[in-house]
Amino acid sequence: MGIEETVERTAVETLKRAVIYLPKDVKRALKNAYDKETSETAKTQLTAILDNINLGETGKTPICQDTGVILFYVTVGKDFGDVSYVPAALDRAVKTATIKVPLRPNAVHPLTRKNSGDNTGANMPYINWNMGEGDYLEVTAMPKGAGSENMSSLAMLTPGEGAQAVKRFVVDQVIKAGAQPCPPTIIGVGIGGSADIALKLAKKALLRPIDKPHPEPEIATLEKELLKGVNMTGIGPMGLGGDATSLGVNIEYAHCHTASLPVGINMQCWAARRATARIHRNGQVEVIT
Amino acid sequence: MMAEFKFRTPISEADARKPKIGDSVYVSGLMITARDQAHRRALEYVKTGKPIPVSFDGNVVFHCGPIAAKEGEKWRIVAAGPTTSTRMESYEAEFIERLKPRVIVGKAGMGPKTAEAAKKFGAIYCDFTGGAAVLASQRIKAVKGVEWYDLGMPEALWIMEVEDFGPLAVTIDSQGKNLHDIVQRSALEKRAEILKTLGVSP
Numbered sequence: 001m002g003i004e005e006t007v008e009r010t011a012v013e014t015l016k017r018a019v020i021y022l023p024k025d026v027k028r029a030l031k032n033a034y035d036k037e038t039s040e041t042a043k044t045q046l047t048a049i050l051d052n053i054n055l056g057e058t059g060k061t062p063i064c065q066d067t068g069v070i071l072f073y074v075t076v077g078k079d080f081g082d083v084s085y086v087p088a089a090l091d092r093a094v095k096t097a098t099i100k101v102p103l104r105p106n107a108v109h110p111l112t113r114k115n116s117g118d119n120t121g122a123n124m125p126y127i128n129w130n131m132g133e134g135d136y137l138e139v140t141a142m143p144k145g146a147g148s149e150n151m152s153s154l155a156m157l158t159p160g161e162g163a164q165a166v167k168r169f170v171v172d173q174v175i176k177a178g179a180q181p182c183p184p185t186i187i188g189v190g191i192g193g194s195a196d197i198a199l200k201l202a203k204k205a206l207l208r209p210i211d212k213p214h215p216e217p218e219i220a221t222l223e224k225e226l227l228k229g230v231n232m233t234g235i236g237p238m239g240l241g242g243d244a245t246s247l248g249v250n251i252e253y254a255h256c257h258t259a260s261l262p263v264g265i266n267m268q269c270w271a272a273r274r275a276t277a278r279i280h281r282n283g284q285v286e287v288i289t
Numbered sequence: 290m291m292a293e294f295k296f297r298t299p300i301s302e303a304d305a306r307k308p309k310i311g312d313s314v315y316v317s318g319l320m321i322t323a324r325d326q327a328h329r330r331a332l333e334y335v336k337t338g339k340p341i342p343v344s345f346d347g348n349v350v351f352h353c354g355p356i357a358a359k360e361g362e363k364w365r366i367v368a369a370g371p372t373t374s375t376r377m378e379s380y381e382a383e384f385i386e387r388l389k390p391r392v393i394v395g396k397a398g399m400g401p402k403t404a405e406a407a408k409k410f411g412a413i414y415c416d417f418t419g420g421a422a423v424l425a426s427q428r429i430k431a432v433k434g435v436e437w438y439d440l441g442m443p444e445a446l447w448i449m450e451v452e453d454f455g456p457l458a459v460t461i462d463s464q465g466k467n468l469h470d471i472v473q474r475s476a477l478e479k480r481a482e483i484l485k486t487l488g489v490s491p
Contacts, residue, residue, distance in 0.1 A: 040291075041311070044456065048418035055423040065356045065368035065422040102367060104356040105442055113326070115441035147373045147397070147419065164489045171483055175476045179397035179469050180373050182419035225487055232483045233476040238419055239397060240458055241472045271420040 003283055004085045010277050010285050011093035011139055015070065016101045018141045018275035019062040022053055023289055025209040026186075026247065026272045033184055033237075033244035042242025046184075049237070049270055064271045067103040068143035070094050070125040073207065077134035080281055086137070087127060094118070094125045103143070128204075135281040138288070140207060140274060148181035148269040154199055157261040163222060166191060166263055167229065173265050174230040174246070179239020182269035184247045186210055187230065190264040193254035198264035201252040206268045210248030223249045237270075247272075295453070299347025300391035302411035306463040310471075314415055315455035316392055319433070320349040322447040324372060326440045328380035335387050342436040343448050345388040352377055352395030354443025356422075357432070364432040366449065370422035371396040374414070382406035398460050398469025408465035415457035416469075428454040 001009075022030075030053070034046040056063035072090055076083050095118045097103055107121045108114060119125070132138065153173050157165040170189060177185075190201025213220035226249040236242025247270070256262060276288040294308050298318030308314055321343055323331065334341050355369035374395030377384075381399060384390070385406040393399075393412065396419040403414060417425060429449050436446040460468040484491050 041458065044458075045418050048421045048424055048456075052418070052421040052424040055427070059423060061423050061426075062356060062368050063423060064420040065354065065370050066372070066420075067356065102356055102358055104354065104368075108441065115443075117441075145420075150373070167487045167489045168484060168491075171480065171487070171489075175473070175480060178473045178476070179416075179419075180375060182396070229483050229487045232479060232486065234479060235472060235476050238416060238458075239469055239472055240416065240460070241468075241475075269420055 001283065003279070004089055006283050006285065007086060007137065007139070007279055008089040008093045010279050011090050011141065012097045012100065014139055014141045014275045014277045015093065015097040015103070015143065018273045019067050019101060019103065019143055020056055020060055022063065022272065023209065023274060025211045026270070027053060029210055029247040030184070030270060033247060037243050039236060039242035041240045042236045042244060045237035045240060046244065062101060062103070064145060065104055066145040066147065067106065068145045069106055070119055071128070071142045071144055072125055073128045073130065073140040073142065075130040075132040075138040077132050077136045079135040080137050083137065090125055090127060091120055094120050136278040138276060138278045140276040142207070142274045145269055145271065148185065148267045151177040151181040151267045152199065153265050154195055155263050156195065157263055159259060159261040162261070165261065167226060169263055170226050170249070170265060171229050174235070175233055177267060178235055181267040182271070183235055183239060184237055184244040184270050186247055186268040186272050187226070187249045188266040188268060189226070189249060189251045190266070191251060191253040192256035193262060194256065195262050197254055198262035199266065201254060202264035202266035205250035205252040206266060206272065207274060208250050210250065214251055219251050219253065223251050296392065298349060301347070302391065305391040305411050305413055308413055308459045308462060309464070310459050310462045310466045310468040312459045313455065314392070314413070314457040314459055315453045316349050316457065317452050317454070318348070318450070320351050320394070320449050320451045320454060321345060322351045322353045322355065322449070324352060324354055324444050325376050325380070326444040327437060327446050328377050328384055330437065330440070331388065332380060332383055343446060345390040348390055349392045349394060350390045352393070355447055357442060357447065364435060366426045366429045366432060366447070368422035369425045369429060370420050371417045373397045374399050378403060385410050385412050394457060398467065404461050404465040404467045407461050407463055411463050413459050413463060414461035416460050417455070417457055425454070428452055
């Protein structure tokens with residue numbers, strides 16, 4: 001099998017793994033949330049969620065019918081070699097996975113709303129490219145559902161207010177979103193850069209496991225504080241009231257213009273699906289998540 | 290205390306008026322999926338006198354776009370959790386008035402127009418756990434048909450036979466009470482205290 005075919009097949013497998021099996025950190029957080037939950041209604045919701053995760057795994061079935069739009073994060077190792085065929089290979093992989101897994105055909109033209117039927121279309125699947133070390137191509141599949149994505153927001157805040165403004169914005173958006181992003185959620189926050197970069201970072205923050213705080217202590221503290229704050233809202237699982245509104249808050253940041261403070265928020269439902277594999281130059285495939 | 294109800298379609302107005310917010314409901318019988326586009330088309334057809342391929346009267350509407358797989362000539366529902374119901378808010382009141390469904394199932398709740406229609410015409414809105422699509426599909430016994438497939442798999446009308454579909458949490462009852470609204474308002478009331486805890490001025 002040539003490397004091109006290996007990339008395509010690995011992408012199909014990675015997509016399949018993403019929609020069926022939740023990452024370990026998310027499953028652990030949901031179980032913890034169940035153990036700590038004090039509201040009976042909320043416990044019923046968390047039981048349904050945990051049962052559903054087991055049923056999905058046992059039956060090898062996508063845990064949620066909204067298998068999202070397909071986003072890829074691809075890191076190209078400096079010694080991997082040619083990658084010009086990768087977009088076409090990922091496109092074919094999405095088409096194959098749509099039939100084989102199966103995935104729900106979600107991709108429509110934004111204005112005519114005509115469904116392409118195979119989850120591909122203009123700029124879809126979307127590939128985020130990064131440069132990296134080593135002889136491998138790392139492919140992360142992130143199928144992103146609409147319920148949580150529709151709760152995204154961007155604000156250009158007052159730079160002088162700093163972290164205070166960020167905290168207020170996050171708390172307000174979580175209250176405003178209520179039940180809609182399928183809580184307990186994970187909140188991705190992108191701070192700084194520019195308007196578009198803040199939103200990109202917000203989504204990228206969701207790739208980090210929720211049991212792994214930001215490496216910088218100040219940012220890690222802010223993540224912890226924000227999590228405490230949003231869980232004081234009492235919105236709870238599915239917005240029916242309860243303790244577990246969010247499982248984690250992940251922040252990424254970039255330096256920004258001295259005159260601006262862009263903040264992006266990308267919410268993730270409890271079905272936080274992501275899977276990663278590495279394809280080495282010699283064709284060897286390594287499953288990471 | 291929370292009460293539990295088991296309904297079989299066709300559900301009468303009197304039955305639909307029994308549960309209160311916070312109660313638990315299971316439904317059996319005919320459940321039909323409808324999202325934004327199906328709601329829009331159904332109302333357009335009603336107004337222009339065009340026939341709608343299935344009757345909603347006394348039945349259950351499910352805000353859901355399933356993953357369905359065709360096996361030979363038969364459809365099988367692979368995964369079928371609820372979608373966010375707020376997108377249907379602009380259609381639902383009129384839908385309840387004209388097409389008379391008694392139970393609407395979705396997630397994340399609906400607004401004052403739907404609550405008003407539920408009160409006036411005798412219907413309830415219930416939440417099924419968002420994302421619990423495999424759990425939901427286990428309660429779907431058969432696909433009786435699919436209509437308006439030209440709208441795409443998620444937006445089509447999937448006509449399904451369900452057995453003990455639930456547990457459904459009643460979040461809008463026929464008195465027009467709205468549980469999601471209560472939770473949301475309570476969260477807003479806590480805002481000042483939360484900001485204070487985080488050391489933020491309101």
